[in-house]
Every structure is written in C-alpha cells, then in structure tokens.
Amino acid sequence: MPIRVLATEVVSKIAAGEVIERPASVVKELIENSLDAGATQVSVEAQGGGVELIKVSDNGEGIPASELELAFHRYATSKIGSLEDLERISSLGFRGEALPSIAAVAEVEVSSQTSSDSVGSYVCLRKGEVARRESQARSQGTTVTVHRLFRYFPARLKFLKSTSTENSHIAHLVTQYALAFPEVKFNLALDKRSSLSTTGNGELREVVSGVYGPELAQRMLEVEKNEALTKVSGLIGPPSLARSNRNYLSFIVNRRWVHSPLLTRAVEEAYHGLLMDGQHPIAVINVSLPPQELDVNIHPAKAQIRFCHDQTVFSSVQKAVEEALGRTPIATSKPVPFSGSSGQWQRPRMIMDNEPAFAVAQLPALELPVLRVLGQLANTYIIAEGPDGLYLIDQHAAHERILYDRILEQWSQKEVEVQGLLQPMNIEFSPREEEALRASEEFLTQFGFTIEPFGNRSYLIRAIPALVARANIIEIVSALLDSLAVKESPSPWEGRIAESLACHGAIRAGQQLTNEEMRELMKQLEHTKQPRACPHGRPTMIHLSAQQLEKEFGRIT
Ligand code: ADP
Ligand code: MG
Numbered sequence: 001m002p003i004r005v006l007a008t009e010v011v012s013k014i015a016a017g018e019v020i021e022r023p024a025s026v027v028k029e030l031i032e033n034s035l036d037a038g039a040t041q042v043s044v045e046a047q048g049g050g051v052e053l054i055k056v057s058d059n060g061e062g063i064p065a066s067e068l069e070l071a072f073h074r075y076a077t078s079k080i081g082s083l084e085d086l087e088r089i090s091s092l093g094f095r096g097e098a099l100p101s102i103a104a105v106a107e108v109e110v111s112s113q114t115s116s117d118s119v120g121s122y123v124c125l126r127k128g129e130v131a132r133r134e135s136q137a138r139s140q141g142t143t144v145t146v147h148r149l150f151r152y153f154p155a156r157l158k159f160l161k162s163t164s165t166e167n168s169h170i171a172h173l174v175t176q177y178a179l180a181f182p183e184v185k186f187n188l189a190l191d192k193r194s195s196l197s198t199t200g201n202g203e204l205r206e207v208v209s210g211v212y213g214p215e216l217a218q219r220m221l222e223v224e225k226n227e228a229l230t231k232v233s234g235l236i237g238p239p240s241l242a243r244s245n246r247n248y249l250s251f252i253v254n255r256r257w258v259h260s261p262l263l264t265r266a267v268e269e270a271y272h273g274l275l276m277d278g279q280h281p282i283a284v285i286n287v288s289l290p291p292q293e294l295d296v297n298i299h300p301a302k303a304q305i306r307f308c309h310d311q312t313v314f315s316s317v318q319k320a321v322e323e324a325l326g327r328t329p330i331a332t333s334k335p336v337p338f339s340g341s342s343g344q345w346q347r348p349r350m351i352m353d354n355e356p357a358f359a360v361a362q363l364p365a366l367e368l369p370v371l372r373v374l375g376q377l378a379n380t381y382i383i384a385e386g387p388d389g390l391y392l393i394d395q396h397a398a399h400e401r402i403l404y405d406r407i408l409e410q411w412s413q414k415e416v417e418v419q420g421l422l423q424p425m426n427i428e429f430s431p432r433e434e435e436a437l438r439a440s441e442e443f444l445t446q447f448g449f450t451i452e453p454f455g456n457r458s459y460l461i462r463a464i465p466a467l468v469a470r471a472n473i474i475e476i477v478s479a480l481l482d483s484l485a486v487k488e489s490p491s492p493w494e495g496r497i498a499e500s501l502a503c504h505g506a507i508r509a510g511q512q513l514t515n516e517e518m519r520e521l522m523k524q525l526e527h528t529k530q531p532r533a534c535p536h537g538r539p540t541m542i543h544l545s546a547q548q549l550e551k552e553f554g555r556i557t
Contacts, residue, residue: 009104012074012128013153016101018300022160023050023149024169025301026106029098030144031177032302034058035184035255036079036091037142040200043187044174049166051149051157059141062114065121069130071110072123074100088291092256092302099144103128105156106149112142127152163191164439168485171195171431172247175211179284180252182207188431195431204235204284212248212282213428213457216241223285225320229312230289232320236267237282239274239325244479244500247432248282254294255286258305263287266314270321276509285317370526373518380509382518389545395521396509397534402524404502404535407467411447411494417466418448424460427474429481431457436485440493444480447497451477468505476504499535 006014020026027044034042037060047053063071070076077096080086086094102108103125113120122136150157160166167190178186178198185200198210209217220235237248251263263285271281295306307313371384371391382393410416429437434457437444444451448465461473468476483500484493491499507513513521525531525540534540550556 009128012100012104015074015097015300016104017153017156019097019101020105020149021156021301022169023054023166024173026050026054026102026146026149027056027170028173028301029093029102030054030056030146031174032092033098033144034060034142035177035181036093037061039141039184041185041187042177043189044170045189045192046167046170047191049160049163050170051160051163051166052147054146054149055143057141057143059139062117062120062140062142063110063112064114065112065117065119065135068110068112068121068123069133072099072103072108072125072128072130076100086297089296090254090291094297095300095302097300100128102144102146105153106151107147109145109147110142111136111138113138113140115140162439164435167191168432168435168439171435175431176250176257178207178211179204179250180255180257180286190431190435195434208235208284211430213430215428216282220282221324223283223320223324225316225323227316229293229309230287230316232285232287232317234283234285236285236321236324239271239281241282242275242279243282243482244278244280244504245482246280247482247485249280250284252284252286253305254288254291256296256302256305259303260305262307262310262314263317266317267321270318270325270327274325278503283321285321287313287317289313371522373515373522376513376518379512382513382521384518384522386543389543389547389549391541391543393522393525393541394509394534394539395511395513395518396506397538397540398521398525398531399506400502400534400536401528401531401540402521403467403505404498405528407447407465407498407501408494410465410467411498416446416448418450418463419466419469420450420463421461421473424452424462425473426454427451427459427461427477428457429459432485433478433481436481440481440484443484443493443497447501449477465501468501471505476501479504502535 019029023046027046027050031042031044034056037058039058039060041059043057045053045055067078073096075096077094079091080089080094099108107124107126109122109124111120111122119135120138122134123130124132150160171188171190174186174188174196178184178196182198182204183200183202184198186196186198187194188196196210198207205217205220208220216237219241220237223232223234223236225232246264249264249267251258251260253260253263267281267283267285275281293308295308296302298304298306371386374383374385376395377383377392380395382395382398384391384393437451437459441451448463449461450463452460452462454460461477464473464476480497480500483496532540547556
C-alpha cells in the first residue's frame, strides 16, 4: 500500500482508543470536566457497566450555547491558550480531546446552561457528528449522557470485562475523585442503586468515612507537612489497618488523582518494618507544589505525572507519613518486632491466648510425626529434627499450606464446615468491595460465608468457614473481596479464595506456639500435598542435611 494520510474518522478512533480505554475512562473525563467547571455537585450514573449508559451531571459554570458544538472538535479547549500555559497547568483537562474521543466511540447527548445565556442548549451526536440541536430549559450546569459505548468499536468491546468488573472500576474511580475533592458533593448510582454519596462539606475524614466506613475513618491518622517546595496533607491508616493490595492508596497531586510508583514507594518506605510482607497501608495523600514543578502531559489519560525534583517530593512524603505514624526518622532503619513489649506497633494476636492456634480437634488420627520438634526460633520458625538432618519451618507458610489444602479439599467434597457467629459481625464495605461482593456472593456461599446486606453499605457476617474461624474475620473478608475484585487474574476463583483465606487465616510470624501446637502443625504439614511450599510458592522450610552439617563443621571434607 502506498503511504497516505489516514481519514479523519480513522484518526479520531485511534486517538479515542488512547483516551477511552474502558467505561471508567469516560467517567473520569466527564468528572474532570465538571470539576474544571467549578461544580460543587457532581452526580454520576452508570448502567450495564457503563456500556449501556453513563450520565454525569454537574452544577458548574456551563458551556455557552455558542460553544457547545465547538467543544466536540478535537483540540478545542477553554483551558489553555498558549505554549506557556502548558508549563503551568492548573486545570484537570487541557488536551481538548475528551469530548471528541467519547463522541467517536459512543452516542453522546449534552445539555448545558450558563449564567449568562437566557436559555440552555442541547446537542446530540451520532458517530461524532451533530445529529440534532435545540434549546432546552434547565438549571445552570452541564449534563453529558453517553449511550452504547464502543458499539461501533467491537475490538474494544471485546476486551471489556463483566458488568460487575466495569462497575467496580467506575466505583473506584468516583471514590478517588470524592477523596480528592471533599468540598464537592458526589453521588454515584450503579444500575440505579446508590453506591456512594458524599456531603461535600470539605472534610476528608468524612469522605473516608463514607467510602471505607466510620470505624476505619475514625482510626486514620492526620498527615500534615509543609516544606519549601511541597505541602503534604491527608490521612493514613495505622499499621493495624493494613490491606492486602494497593487499592487503598490514593495519591492526589495538585488536586489530580494520579498513579505514582514514586509516591507509593515513599509511603511504603515510611511503613517499613511495620507491615508484614504483602500488606499495604491505607492512605489518602495530597501533595501540592508549584505547577511548573510538574509535568502532567506525559499520558493521554493524564493518569501519570513527572516531578522535576522527584527526590525532594519523595522524601517530603516519606517524612510526612513517618511523622504521622509517630516515628522518628531513625526508627525507619530499625525493624520493629511484631511481638514482645514494643507497645503500639504490636500486631494484634489473631488467636486467643490459651486456645490452640489451629483446629486440633478436627484432625484425623495421624501416625507419629517424622519430624521431631525441638523448639521455636524468634516466635516465627519451628526447629525440628528429621531422619535426615535439621529443618527450619516457617510457621506461617506451613500453616498456610495446611489451610489451603484443607479449604480446597472441603470445597471440592462439598463438605465445607461452617461456623455460625453467635453475634453477627457488622462490617462496612467500600463501593468497590460492594461490587466485588455482589459479583462473588455465590462463591463465598460455597466456601461457608453468610453475608447479608444491612443497609447503607453495611453488612452482617453471620457465618464463616470453620477452618479460619479463629482469625480476624473483618480482615479475612476484606482481603478476600480485594483479591476477588481483581478479575483479570488468571488463576481460578476457587484457588484465589483458598489462597486468600489461607493467608489471612494462618497463624502469624511472631506468635508463640506451645510444643503441642508445633507438633500438631508438623503432623498436619506432613499430610499436605506439597509440604515444602506455601500456596504462593514460597518455601515452608529450610533443610540442612546431616551431610551438610558435617561439612560445615569440618567433620568431613
Ligand atoms: P478539555 O477538558 O481538555 O478542555 P474536553 O474535550 O474535555 O477538553 O472539553 C472541551 C471543552 O468543553 C472544555 O475545555 C470546556 O470548555 C467545555 N466543557 C466540557 N465539559 C464541561 C462541563 N461539564 N462544564 C463546563 N464546560 C465543559
Ligand atoms: Mg476534559
């Protein structure tokens, strides 16, 4: 084929593909436009995962009737005018690409009213072209309605996940903007159910309460640090509120919600030694700095940014979080023990002190153990002797392996032991967790959970799998929903459920075990299918053979 310039229609679809990856991208662009228009109320509605309908209404300044069609031209924007403006962007949008991109992949209707126009106006676009326009009475503000997203873009449609996954992306996104703009009243309805509403009273803690629940919000610690270049503020969770993934880390830079590996590292660095492997903190971190210190124009969806002085930003955030945690900078290099008398950082014990750490009573009769327990090291490893030398067993990894096998075994035999709770436990879910729950309810039931809605994002846990009944139930359930929310995961859901339950139900490092408990653990481990690795593939034990020992001690050469 000879070289030729692509037709506008093709170009606009290629460009649209970069900006609009999935329904949540549409929601993002529309919310950003509403916020740029100074809205104090933004309401978002989505149906069918956003593919059928997305509607965003605001009470912002509106689009003048004379400019309404222009707004749909590529690179038409009211936010920047010159090259210099690009150096100090203070609005969320500036590329003039969102509306034309959305119109290239969906049917769009817009109605808007400014304070100066006497009557509002309305346009409807099909395949990127204006199909109808008229005057329409309405209050000041703008409503954009997007129908049949990607209908003429089958390649993209094919890659979308289930309705509930797309819903959960939308819920996550609206949540992030609500956290970034506590002074704006947000409403989100997914398939006509109210999923989030904030008051817009300007209090971050109140938004956190609406999103993650009042109990968690109450325990969040205040972050506040002003330095020459940067101002860091926000709320962070104490280490005991840690989660099993990074979905609870929100970064807002100059009021823009961003993904930032740099800021993630800075926060995690501040928690160093306070969290176990695989745990992540909850945090909402606002960073503000002069706009020229920031490049926001490196990503079509503006989700990534670059800092001119990234080391300075990194250390301000790290310090701000350390201070909020009550750590002095020196403490960072000293890992804090999980047990003992170290006061506030001690992890809660998951199991009652005088009860065995795991369900001894359910054990089938076993033969004598092949490994003889000698003792416990650092409350974390079991030292044992076998016919072939010395074994050091990681108590958490070993118990994880045992639980994983037994949970899957019970499930596949349809003989899941259920533990009813005498007192149902109340738990609040974030909109995202709620979507995950809705989508996985059936699986959770199969594994022994009974979770009932209790109004307003509140739920009652009435029963749980008996095998993990002694662990922290709230932690178990939140971690489980987190892991199920990641729909893209290649592993089958039953494996993911078992893995999450095993990980959070297993005894912890740092927990003292009696000899009896250690012997039981060894016996159970011997009966698993893969005693040498935990479900994540990490080793459960280190073996020093008799021969190695002799070699180390120079008895043989
Ligand atoms: P950008 O946000 O990068 O300027 P968009 O394509 O998103 O580009 O929007 C084009 C223009 O339409 C904006 O610059 C703004 O003037 C106007 N606009 C879009 N949405 C709204 C809204 N909700 N309220 C007021 N003006 C809007
Ligand atoms: Mg925009």
